[in-house]
Amino acid sequence: MINFDIFRTKAIQWMITRGWKEKLAKRKGFEQSLFEHTLCELDALITFFSIWADFSAYNRLTLDEQKILLVAALLHDLGKETDAWQKYILGKQSGYVSHCDESLLKEVLSEILPWFSLENSAEIISAVMLHMRSASTPGYVFAQAALGHHSNPRWKMLADLVAQIDNFCSAKGLFGGLTALERCDFIQNLSIDYHQVNLRGLSTTLLHKAAMECFLEKGWLPLMHYANGTIYAASPQDNCASPTRQEIHNRLTEIVQETLLGREFHQQVVGSPVASMLPKPDLFDYREFRLYLKTAAGRIGRASFKKKSEAEQQRVAEEYMRLSKTADAGKEWQLQAIRIAEARPEMLIFKVFKTALSEKLIDPAKLKIDQEADRLLQESCHPETPQGEKKYLAEIKKAQKKIWDGFQTLLAREYEQIFGQGSLADLLNTSTLMPAKDMARTIDYFWALPASRFDRQAIPDQVEFLRSEDRENLLVELLAQIAEKVFASLSEDNRPSRLSPETVADQFIKDLTHPLPAIPFQQVVNEQLKAYTQSKPLARKEGGQHLCPQCNWPFYGGSSAKADFLNNPEAHTNRAAAHSRPGYIVICDHCRYERFLEQLILGGKPAKTLVLFPRMGIGPGAGSLLQEKAKQIWTKFALYMSDRTPDPSLNISFGLTSEIAKKLAGQEAWGLSAEAVADLLTYRTSKETEKKRRKALENLLKENIGSQVEDLNSLWMTEYPTWDEAVDALIQGQVMEGESLRYRAESFSLTHSLEIICQTPHMILVSLQNPLGIGKESDTNAGLRELFILMILGLALDCTAASLADGEVISFEGGEGVARVPGVSALRNLIGSEWVGISEATRWIRAIASASQLIIATDYPDRSNLYQILTALTAGHILRRIEQKSEAGTAAIYHLEHLKNIEPVLK
């Protein structure tokens, strides 16, 4: 038996040692390194072996034949490692250069044959030399037959198998692969199927996972993964059936449910005080109402109003005194300003309450009447006739109005019972946050209530004089109780509940294009045409036929986009009619849920999303390695970002190019392990920052636990002799008490700033909460930082890396190069193309790394320093700049090293 895992590991090591990660194997149509291409072929071969293992009817591949095939597949493109062939593929050498190099092959075979204790290499030589169609001439085949000294009579069949697998692995894309497979002689001994999806983003990773798991469940083996799907193979004897769309849908629902589990929905439900308070009604759930109110209180601080100019504070305070029915006009405006500042969190609690119980969340036109009442209406109206239908709809509307009126009446009764007559009307008269109005129309009512009414003590006996925290809690409690009562008056299906995983899956499954019941092409065309002709006047109106401005898919209905999850929803769009009324664009539910999910996972709107694709095809073995590497990086990052990190001074940054460059010095990006990549992207905060953070932590501990070491010891059940030692222990992760760890996370800014989403090898997403640019630097400079990190990731993980701006559609499929140059025209001009290829990436990594090391010496403006260095006319210009900016008037010897790295990219 051959241990394929050991063989693969050995082969990988051998290929890396020979520098195959840097050598090109494919360039026309798509780009792939010699390492990746060979690994693809080995993976495909190993998959075939496992399919044919129990399938004695075909070929009866002996152990020796399997060994011959493995070695031949490993060495089939050996000749491509030569400099001559590399120059040829890069177009630097005229004339054809063959990569079938027999002398080199014989030389290498002496090294490889002992792996399998093989003695005769004639079959391997024939397989390698004949795998190219141009070399496989009848004359050469006869020569091999006559003079090849083959010990295996099936040497030609083995050679053909290597050639056909090579053709399959060299095909571009999923359909290219399928076509190549269909041409293979062994196709009758294989069952083939595939899944294919439209590339979108986060939902694509979930869909891939669902589809892949369903295929595996049915007994299929993945043969080759592409960014947009997988080709599966199985033995024809197994009679594997394709999974149905419903099965994939069910699995997708489960995956969505798993993904949503444990997420902090309340953080996403409650919006911003300067925009919409409940921007995502789909995520609202009436059972979590209390939590939303508490979250709202945290959205604004009391100090924010105090930071406003004195004139502004005075204006607001005076406006409040004018509006208020109860405010003491004799009080000075300064006192009123302090009261207003104090009341800010409570204003937001009222805002959420008002929005949650308004038509914005409960649409009266969508209220469902109970089944019995509906049955009676149908019996009395006969909706099957046109007149009856009209009558029926009118009756339904009446019934809905009745439910809504009942709801409103109950709300008014409950609210005014606590806050007093007319208080609800005043609440409903408030709009976005306007402190004076909110103070007069909501807070005044609440603060005037006697504290004793709620079993609380205050002197004087008014809610206003309770402690801020007590007051907030009381308000949350009162409003939550009102909401509970009024929500209870509605039937369960009319209460605002969170969208279900099924609803999300219903949308996400639309991206699955295979397996799918065949839809007539004409029908698709007609649907799109209809959407195109009707959507323009409706682009900013909910309902009707639309064409999604984000993903171009036709849809019906939809809902208005909010700035909370889409940038510039009110901006100009060619999707709307020219000079039409302004408003928010309407996007499809698929795009909306995609964004919700992204925000739920990341905890906010991502500033950038990095997409990693395999470079065209990737075999199952290499795919697992890619996933494993990504997961290792993620595990390390997740630890650094969590409050359990052993060293809170370690932070993650993708944008600190010079720090990354320092760590990268002397290493080749393609040789980086997962651990090395994670280390590269982490940095230690400066001593000053560390001191400040320690101070902040001490303040938090003193404020919340106590100012003596005994207080800490009693809570932690420890025996630290001094305060400093106790704090040190907490910082170093030796104390595991939950509350204290939270203070440590708060003071050391341990936030969840990125997420790596790696479900399958098809596509890995890295969502970044912070932009890569530093300070106010230009897009070009930020783009260079972005490109630098993309190239490192692309080379280290053997994949194609690209970054996506908000709303950008994925228009590539992997294999275009190592990294996509960010869409800044100056940057694309500098690089000279949209993609940086394998042969160029190392050169650019070195150049950008060196430029980042010269930033201080050259002293160019922060906004464009990297770009200015890389666009200098000659290295002499940069050197002169360094000398001019240096106090001593000279450059240092290490500057020369950097200049040497930059020189090759200067134009």
Next chain:
Amino acid sequence: MRKPITIQSSRFDLESIKPKMETIINAFDTYLDGYPVKTARSKHAIMGPVAKILERAQTRHWDVDSLIGYALRVHEMNPRSHGFISPEARAALELGTKEIIDLCQKIPITAVAKVIDRLDYSIYYRRRVKALVHMEKIRSAFVIYLKEQYSNHNALALAWGEKGLTFENIRYPSQRSDSYKKAKDSKKNDTDGFWNQYQTSKEEEESEE
């Protein structure tokens, strides 16, 4: 109607003249190897007559002989040259000047300034790299010298009175810098001692050759 005037324009490709530019850079670099620089601080001093050649060649009004004559005069006027120029340096100067005049005539007038600018800074870069490498060689020799004098960097730091000094961050042993002037006697003695030893060993090497 007047006949329309049509022209065919194409972007000038700098790559096409790269070999010629390389020849010019090499020639002037060879010449400057034999040019006595007054000070290494200014670009003007480092480039010597080459800067003048580049400036005048750009005008496309000078011929080869007159420009070489002008450059030779600038060379002779440098008091350190004592009116002497080696035959190799002169040959290189002639070659460089001839090539640059030729180049400026051949390339489009719109590209001349850019090409001259590139040549100017490329030659300067070549010179400065040589100088920096030379200085680094001396600095390394100085470090070796100091390692012979002191057992470790702590002893050195103590003797020189410079906190945090290590063998790695020793700077070039200039005898004209402010830091030398302000330094303790031990540092001055070490610097002077090194230079004495260095000069002696250099002279010995030259006599052996």
